Amino acid sequence: MRISVIGCGYLGAVHAACMAKLGHEVVGIDVDPRKVASLEAGEAPFYEPGLPELLAETKATGRLTFSTDMEAAAGAQVHFLCVGTPQVHGEFRADLSYVDSAFEALRPFLAEGDVVAGKSTVPVGTAENLAARLEGSGATLVWNPEFLREGFAVKDTLHPDRLVYGLPTDDEGVPTAAGDAAKAALDEVYATPLADRTPLVVTDYATAQLVKVAANSFLATKISFINAMAELCEATGADVTRLADAIGYDARIGRRFLNAGLGFGGGCLPKDIRAFMARAGELGVSDALTFLAEVDSINMRRRVRMVDLAREVCHGSIVGRKVAVLGAAFKPDSDDVRDSPALSVAAQMQLQGAHVTLTDPQAVANAQAKWPDMKFAHSALEAAADADVVLLATEWQEYRDLDPDELGAVVAHKRILDGRNVLDPVRWRAAGWTYRALGRP
Numbered sequence: 001m002r003i004s005v006i007g008c009g010y011l012g013a014v015h016a017a018c019m020a021k022l023g024h025e026v027v028g029i030d031v032d033p034r035k036v037a038s039l040e041a042g043e044a045p046f047y048e049p050g051l052p053e054l055l056a057e058t059k060a061t062g063r064l065t066f067s068t069d070m071e072a073a074a075g076a077q078v079h080f081l082c083v084g085t086p087q088v089h090g091e092f093r094a095d096l097s098y099v100d101s102a103f104e105a106l107r108p109f110l111a112e113g114d115v116v117a118g119k120s121t122v123p124v125g126t127a128e129n130l131a132a133r134l135e136g137s138g139a140t141l142v143w144n145p146e147f148l149r150e151g152f153a154v155k156d157t158l159h160p161d162r163l164v165y166g167l168p169t170d171d172e173g174v175p176t177a178a179g180d181a182a183k184a185a186l187d188e189v190y191a192t193p194l195a196d197r198t199p200l201v202v203t204d205y206a207t208a209q210l211v212k213v214a215a216n217s218f219l220a221t222k223i224s225f226i227n228a229m230a231e232l233c234e235a236t237g238a239d240v241t242r243l244a245d246a247i248g249y250d251a252r253i254g255r256r257f258l259n260a261g262l263g264f265g266g267g268c269l270p271k272d273i274r275a276f277m278a279r280a281g282e283l284g285v286s287d288a289l290t291f292l293a294e295v296d297s298i299n300m301r302r303r304v305r306m307v308d309l310a311r312e313v314c315h316g317s318i319v320g321r322k323v324a325v326l327g328a329a330f331k332p333d334s335d336d337v338r339d340s341p342a343l344s345v346a347a348q349m350q351l352q353g354a355h356v357t358l359t360d361p362q363a364v365a366n367a368q369a370k371w372p373d374m375k376f377a378h379s380a381l382e383a384a385a386d387a388d389v390v391l392l393a394t395e396w397q398e399y400r401d402l403d404p405d406e407l408g409a410v411v412a413h414k415r416i417l418d419g420r421n422v423l424d425p426v427r428w429r430a431a432g433w434t435y436r437a438l439g440r441p
């Protein structure tokens with residue numbers, strides 16, 4: 001099938017390459033000429049494990065092309081909207097201007113029977129609005145939210161946990177004839193994962209849009225729950241990692257997403273819970289989501305607490321102290337620094353008078369673009385040279401594997417803050433380090 005993917009960022013570039021891998025003929029379209037040039041050359045414009053190999057493989061088939069020209073979408077049967085929906089500066093709501101402009105640019109190139117499949121994460125009601133704007137065009141809008149995780153994006157796209165189709169429905173909630181035809185088109189797009197028994201949820205527009213923000217709200221709540229427990233652990237001398245293990249053995253709770261530490265960041269969870277709260281307010285049901293304000297503030301408190309912990313281990317002040325921050329990305333196996341807890345804590349320390357040196361295996365360039373005045377190092381050992389305190393802020397495997405003796409040989413003071421609760425306190429203390437973590441004795 002011929003497919004267009006509009007917006008080739010962390011979501012769209014992976015989606016385009018994966019659709020080509022599934023055998024489709026794909027054109028990826030983006031307004032950013034540098035991104036398009038890189039992708040067209042078969043090079044990933046950001047770090048995502050497996051993407052370079054997939055691009056090389058699918059580009060070689062001739063089935064995957066990229067363009068800055070929306071006209072290249074003409075002739076495709078299914079058009080995936082994958083543009084950004086960031087938080088509006090200074091407000092909670094989502095900025096829909098990229099969705100609007102991409103949709104308007106695409107409209108002239110749509111033909112009878114085409115399907116426009118929304119993948120961006122949007123406030124509920126967006127699909128209904130876009131569908132109304134397609135009336136009379138012969139094209140059909142579906143909402144097909146995406147659940148991939150950065151760092152696992154290729155695997156998650158090729159082998160998703162589930163697929164969700166939000167179709168146009170009649171007054172009784174039954175898909176219209178156009179909805180049925182659009183479903184058949186999506187079934188063809190996803191024939192391979194569907195044949196692998198990927199669960200499929202077919203529903204209406206509103207439910208499909210809500211599924212996405214509900215899932216992210218649940219994940220954010222789970223993380224903030226364990227971070228709230230970490231606050232209790234700190235007040236009582238308990239260990240949040242053991243607590244998470246113990247409650248996680250209950251299959252109804254589950255151990256995944258119970259890792260306490262610096263909390264959640266990235267281009268999705270923080271902005272999605274805020275946009276969800278804003279939308280609930282517009283719908284007159286803000287009370288339903290007041291708990292998400294608490295989820296957000298528990299999360300943000302972890303960052304403040306980490307700066308306080310640095311102050312504590314430095315005997316009351318970080319002014320003039322050398323701090324090595326290991327990690328800038330919002331999570332390992334990504335170069336994404338959007339709302340990164342690591343970068344945010346590093347920046348707070350710098351603003352409060354510490355001399356911060358930051359390092360990350362992949363995210364230094366993105367971090368540097370945001371904080372050009374910060375000092376950057378190429379490795380943990382280089383960052384830690386003469387440090388008064390070392391903060392592990394993003395749990396890259398190479399930081400988990402650090403040797404306390406090797407690191408101890410280069411620092412000024414053996415003080416380590418484990419922002420992700422991934423180091424063994426016994427081992428580090430035995431090597432002479434002061435070990436501190438959030439929610440762990």
Ligand SMILES: NC(=O)c1ccc[n+]([C@@H]2O[C@H](COP(=O)([O-])OP(=O)(O)OC[C@H]3O[C@@H](n4cnc5c(N)ncnc54)[C@H](O)[C@@H]3O)[C@@H](O)[C@H]2O)c1
Pocket residue numbers: 006007008009010011012029030031032035082083084085098101102103105119120121122146147148149150267268
């Ligand atoms: N990143 C993820 O892991 C992920 C997962 C699921 C859903 N989402 C959602 O997907 C959407 C995209 O997220 P992202 O992380 O890929 O963002 P991103 O910023 O990395 O990518 C968005 C891309 O859209 C391009 N763009 C903007 N306007 C355009 C236009 N008019 N025409 C063509 N291209 C245009 C930008 O140049 C950019 O490359 C968001 O709504 C996000 O919430 C993201």
Ligand SMILES: O=c1ccn([C@@H]2O[C@H](COP(=O)(O)OP(=O)(O)O[C@H]3O[C@H](CO)[C@@H](O)[C@H](O)[C@H]3O)[C@@H](O)[C@H]2O)c(=O)[nH]1
Pocket residue numbers: 121146147148149150151216219223256257258259260261262263264265266267268269330331
């Ligand atoms: O136990 C945990 C798990 C995660 N995190 C943090 O939470 C953030 C988000 O992690 P993750 O959800 O793995 O990354 P994303 O790539 O942002 O993926 C989320 O956001 C995407 C965009 O909406 C969705 O598609 C995914 O399903 C959803 O997991 C990161 O800062 C992690 O460090 C924790 O603090 N503790």
